[in-house]
Amino acid sequence: MGKPKPPKPSKNQPKEPKEPEQEIPKWPPLRPSPPKAHTLSLTPLLPSHIYTTTGLLPAPLCKAYVSFLSSLQLSTTPVQRGKDYAARVNDRFQVWDPGFARVLWEGTALRELVLSFLSEDGKEEGEGGEDGEGNMWDGVPIGLNPNIRVYRYSKGQFFAKHYDDSNTLTLxxxxxxxxxxxxxxIYLSTCTGGETVFYPEPTRENRSPEPISVAPRVGMALLHRHGESCLLHEGxxxxxxxxxxLRSDLVVSR
Ligand SMILES: O=C(O)CCC(=O)C(=O)O
Ligand SMILES: [Fe+2]
Structure with missing residues (x-):
């Protein structure tokens, strides 16, 4: 299936002790309303691997969210190094919230952008088989992972190089x-530094590909393929x- 990969330095699925179930926050409404899909686009930074959308959320909405999220109890991740850990230093909040996952999927342009973009090579919507086989989303997109994560990185904080795993879930x-x-x-703020940087693997045609760097911009969304085809990346x-x-994942059925 996949091409051989260099050894993975770490994964971002640390076997953390199970935390007590997190109370669902009273997320502020999506106001002002996010723009409609026809005014936006999924821009390929690396076709089939990395896409961004500028302005998925309006700046005032992001500001309201940052202010709201600042009131939540965030926990600081310790620096952990080892086979199963990505060194990850940020303050984070994590909650299982199917309702908010639906709001982000249906209340923004995400759903439409993803569904209208079933293949990077310009194939018509729906191509790639009913079961989504062969399309770049690796299945039929049905929504976002209810496992919602919020990260806050202050000056000096970062997320070391790692790969993101694919997960199986039931709803x-x-x-x-x-x-x-x-x-x-989804970046809720603009900052200095803090770029999400991807390291494409060398190919025969390009033995030392340039890293691809995405600077956080308020309201911008980034989608990147994970699991088997995940590129090494860092914050x-x-x-x-x-x-x-705001971190979630695209969920597909097969
Ligand atoms: O914050 C970033 O730029 C990267 C986050 C990340 O890699 C992750 O959540 O797995
Ligand atoms: Fe990651």
Missing amino acids: PPSSQKFHTTWTLL REVTGGEKWV
Whole structure:
């Protein structure tokens, strides 16, 4: 299946002790309303691997969210190094919230942008088989992972190089198994430093590909493929301001 990969330095699925179930926050409404899909686009930075959308969320909405999220109890991740850990230094909050995952999927342009972009090579929507086989989302996109994560990086904080795993999940009451195939990052602030940087693997045609760097911009979304095809990536150290990120994943059925 996949091409051989160099040894992975770490994964970002640390086997953390199970935290007590987090109370669902009263997320502020999406106001002002996020722009409609026809005014936006998914821009390929590396086709089939990395896409960004500028202005998925309006800046005042992001500001309201940052202010709200600042009131939540965030926990600082310790520096951990080892086989199963990515050194990850940020303040984070994590909650299982299917309702908010739906709000982000349906209340923004994400759903439409993703569904209208089933293949990077310009194939028509729906191509790639009913079961989504062969399309770049690796299945039929059905929504976002209810496992919502919030990151705050202050000056000096970072997320060391790692790969993101694909996960299998069920969405009760159905017992059907779904899969996460792409990571979603929504930047809620603009900061200095803090770039999300990807390291494409060398190919025969390009033996030393340039890293691809994405500077956080308020309201911008980034989607990158994870699991088997995940590129090595990191969140560089923040050197000024705060970097706020909403993290989820694209969920597909197969
Ligand atoms: O914050 C970033 O720029 C990267 C975050 C990340 O890699 C992750 O959540 O797995
Ligand atoms: Fe990651």
